[in-house]
Amino acid sequence: MTRFEALTGVRVRESYLSSDDAQFAALRTGAASDWDIVNPSLNGAWRYVKAGVLKPLDLAKIPTRSQMYPPFASTDKVKGQNGATYAVPYLWGLNPIVYRTDKIQGEASYATLFDPKYKGQLAMRDYALEAIAIAALHVGVPRERVFALNASELAEAKKALVAQKPLLRTYWQTIGDLTNLFATGEVACAFSWRVPYDELKGKMPVAMAKPKVGIMGWCDCFAMPASISDEKAELGYKFINYLLGPDYASQIAEKGNYATSSSIIRDTLSKEKQADIFVDDLSVMDSFLWPIAPDNYAEWLKVWNEVKAS
Amino acid sequence: MARAVRRSDTITLGTAAAVLYLPLLVLVVFSFNASPLMAFPLTGFSLRWYAALAGNAAFLHGLLTSLLVAQPVGFLAMVVGLAAALALTAPRLPWRIAFLALVLLPFLVPKSVLAIAQAMLLSLIGWDRGAVTLILAQALVAAPFATVLVAAMLLRFDHRLTEAARDLGATPWKSFRFVMLPHLKGALGGAYSVGVILSLADLTIATFLSGRTQPLSLIVASEFRRELRPDINAMQVVVLVLTALVIGTGQLGRLLRRRRLFPVPLTDQAVALRAGFEETSGRPSKAARC
Amino acid sequence: MTLPPRLRREHLAVPVALLFGLGSLAPIVVLAVLSVFRVDDFDLVPAVSARTWIELAGTPIYAVLIGKALLSGAATAVSTALMGYPIALALRRLPPSLKGPALVVLLTPLYTGEVVRIYAWRVTLGAEGLVNSALQALGLTQSPLTFLLFSPFTTGLVLAYNNAPFMILSLWVAAETVEPRLIEAARDLGARPLDAFFRIVFPLTLPGLAAGVFTVFTLAAGEMLTPSLLGGTSGATAMALIENLFGTAFDWPMASALALALLAALFAVAAAGAALVLLSRSARAVLWRAP
Incomplete structure (x- = not known):
């Protein structure tokens, strides 16, 4: 400026x-x-x-x-x-998965966020749009359609999120919040922004993953x-x-x-x-996934709140 | 009345104070911790966050804005509170309960709901949000406390005094100005400070109604979203020490002026302070508060 | 400013009522009006429909969240009252010279911003936090207690912490008016401490209790930051949903309807609670005696 x-x-x-x-x-x-x-x-x-x-x-x-x-x-x-x-x-930028390499085996993917093995060490953002889209990818909805889900796909995604809830340590609110969660050892893997990685990379073994199946930009x-x-x-x-x-x-x-x-x-x-x-690798742009509010966003919001209150 | 404090009371109050101050202790510790992360283990003593505080132009500008907004809020709260209290305690007021309910309404509605509703109303009538709306909205929330404060004093006021003044030929205005008003000085001062404190601590109302006026709480909240830097802890500690000093000297002043602090004045102080602190638990948006 | 002789104090009620009507009643009326409108392409369409209210009534999640708000308010009111009494009574017995400082000590923590305090709780209660480290160092636990943070327990604890000073103040102010000789007399007549409390102190402080319960209840029920940042996956609140509907979803009608429903529920419960306390026989005796 x-x-x-x-x-x-x-x-x-x-x-x-x-x-x-x-x-x-x-x-x-x-x-x-x-x-x-x-x-x-x-x-x-x-x-x-x-x-x-x-x-x-x-x-x-x-x-x-x-x-x-x-x-x-x-x-x-x-x-x-x-x-x-x-x-x-x-x-522009990407919203990667950030994870601790000493606590998560292999490169993290969206499946890691639903893996019972890591119960109590995972976190998702408290944001209907991204959470439901990730769940949709996880249950196999193709990338082009994750922001235009039909009723049954939305129900599938909801089921996955309800099953995921007990595995989560918490839902994060702001990126400062998530950085703090990593720094205090509460969380080992989360759908994130890059900020925690930048802040913590010298201090603990952290890495970023860019899931090929579709990466939120x-x-x-x-x-x-x-x-x-x-x-x-x-x-x-x-x-x-x-x-x-x-x-x-x-x-x-x-x-x-x-x-x-x-x-x-x-x-x-x-x-x-x-x-x-x-x-470095411009092919990442091929797997871009731009979160866009669907027409029935109020419906998504309702689903998300039902998940959180379940 | 001077007697030793009971042992059981010492234990009760000691425990309460320890729990009450535990998170504050953590705050203080991390404001002196060298690491920018708020996590154990501690990394060593440092004053860098206090230094950072002094060089932060956005913070200082926000602080100035906050202070400038807080003054009119205090003044408006005081004036409205006085008018409302005079009406409320007037012997012939019809619909007294309804009036009381109306005056207490801004307190009873959760502040975020009220602020959102006000923002919607302003949008509908096409009124720009800015310093004016912020001041009015904050004064509105402070006014119920100011009213209660002044009304409490008015209730205890001996009306024979004004009657005597009237009998001696004073106009209603004069008897108000020279007999009643001096009596209310303390309560009015309290009402003013309630408005100021409440305005300084507010984030909820500012989030929805401040427009381009950016008070400190809003700036801190927006910084906090990105990262939790310990300079905010440091600022908190500074604010804490300052308030403790201000309240402390105020108490000392009272103590010296009149030996008997209680039981009567406690009510007023309590109402005033409580009103002032109320806002600190107001609900901000998803954003943080300082 | 000279008041013409015909104008009296009660006439001040007119401008004041106008001000409060515009500032707080009108926005609530706007909520009511908006709740029956419709939004098309981010434009409010004044087409009256009961859509939002039908949806509100037919969707369990809204009722669940409102119920949760009421429950959280009530739980906080009860827990703060339980711990508030011993503290308020101890404060009442302090020598006068210590009461001023005690008030400062009681209120100062409230000056710290809520979010800053929330992160302080995180490092206190977290897996690698103060409490867990202490417990493990003392050999009381083997592994960290994870329920200390990000659980309904945390929300309850911190809501109680945030609101306790308001309850303590209300009770303290009420307790100051209790004549010590009454208690002494009761004790002289053979009443045990608990008896003396329930027969004398409790009834005499009921108005203070009612005020405290009312305050804490509305404050805690409207909390959204503490549950969402410390309650973990249990942190959903009606307030957060209202804000979401208002901002992200741009569904002002639904946001308005939900806000009104929450308000109505809060008032109903708070008023019922306060009435119950104030209409009880002992409270009536106290209130009638007051000037």
Whole structure:
């Protein structure tokens, strides 16, 4: 941010928000009239587009976009029915399984999370979308369909989750929470984000697993509110151009261990660094699984709460 | 009245205090622990988290915001509490029970439900959320406590005094201003502090109603989501020591002014303090609180 | 600000009632209205339907969660009352000079943020935590007791911890009004300590008990953070579901209906409980005596 400010003389002011939902609600209700840039998630972008709160983007004004990895450049999740593009993916990552190599035999997979052998050492995120999708993968639903389950598949997934519940030490709430669970030895294997791995790798034997059957990805997008003035929109384009450029990409790879959606600096990174930010083997992008709220999400929520209260 | 404390009482209170302070002890220990992880084993003594605290601009900015928001909340709570208490204890008030229920309502509804409902209402009428909504909403939750506090004092107030003033030719305003108000000074001060304390400790209301105004509790909560850094423990310890000092000196002041602390003043103090602390168990969202 | 002579104190009730009506009654009315609306594409459609209420009534999970909230509130109220009495009575017997400091000691822990305290409990009760280490060092247990953390036991313990000060305060304030000579007289007349407690102290502190029970019950029933972060897999709460429905699912009607149902259940139980206590014969005797 500071680099961009120095380059352009524009000051970037950030607002802290608790979630994508809060951001959407703020835009939807007009509570965010002074925002110039918003960051919808790739998976949630459709509802922003559908609700008409975003400005259609002029891609010609974002030259750095040319080096984006194909899955991000070609995604139609950021497009409206009229074909216009409303958001640009810029930062992404994977949600791996993190596990203790001294307590789990072999490389962990989703099956490990349902394995009675590890009773009391497992944890799942308290999040209906991902938990049910993982259970669906576990009971054999193909990857393309895990976010569009039919009634019987949803029931199957629920059964698996109910059976899993006694094996779990707890459901984790925030990533700081999960890091603490690993650090205090409560949990040996969990569906996770990469954060606990980064924080703990020097201190205990931890590893990350990226299940081939389907790996949950996350991706943040850049977008501008529909109501933005032309003058500010120009600055916005400059900003996204910066975010997709080499400067931001190398900083975020160094400090945050994240990759941007652009291949612009990939070849200049060491093999280890590439592996660290998941761009060493680009085939990982073939097993991407983007969590997307299904139409009957309320139903999913009900199932998830029934599992938790069972 | 001075007599030794019974042995059984010492045991009861000692045990209670030990249990009460066990988690705080853990907090203090980890605020001085060198490792960034809150887990055993301890890795050695360090003051780095206290140093980190001083250099954290976001924290300091949030603290300033919190302090600036807390003042009007205290003032509004005091004024509304005074008005409500005067009405509540007026001899001729019709529908007294209904009025009392209405005034106590913000306390009885779980705070997250109330805040969510208020957010929905604001959305419907298209009112932007920000410092104003935050202040109003916090003042609303503080007002019931302020009311109870002032009303408790009013009930004990000898109305013959105002009557005497009136007999001597004072206008109702004058008798209120010069006879009743001085009597209420303590309670009003208490009402003000209740508002301030409650506002400083609040996260629940801020989560839903603060808009772009970002008080400390919100900033800490958002940091805490990502990682549990011990500088938050350190901040907690600092806040703890400061409050203990403030309350402690307040107590000492009272003690010096009038020797007899109890039984009467306990009620007022208790109500005031309890109201102030109530909010610390308010339910924040999934986010954390400092 | 000069009050015209015709305006009296009771007239202040009008603006105050307006304020509270707008601030807290109106949002609750909004909940009621929203609960019969529908959401289409993130737009609230004012098409009145009983969908949410039918679903609420027909789905056991909602009733289960509301029941759990009530149970957790009641359990916390009872446990804090049980431990609150001995503490409050001991506090009452303290010499006056120690009472001020005791109040500070009692209330200070509440100043720490809830989440920070939750993580303190984790390192206290965890498998590698303080308590388990102590137990194993003393040779009392061979392996860590896992039920200490992430179980209903933990939730109960920490809810009691969080709310105990409110109960103790209520009981203490009530106990201060009990004339010590009454107890002495009873003892002189041969009453055993427990007799004296049940015949004198208990009835005289009933109003305080009612206030404490009411407070602790509503606070504990509305808790969501402690159960979800310390209760392990047993940590589901109605409050968390309401927030989920409101935010992630964008199902405001269902969120409203569930919130209202929870409110109604809380009020019904709390009011019934308070009435039961306050209408009991001994409480009535105390209340009538009060000014």
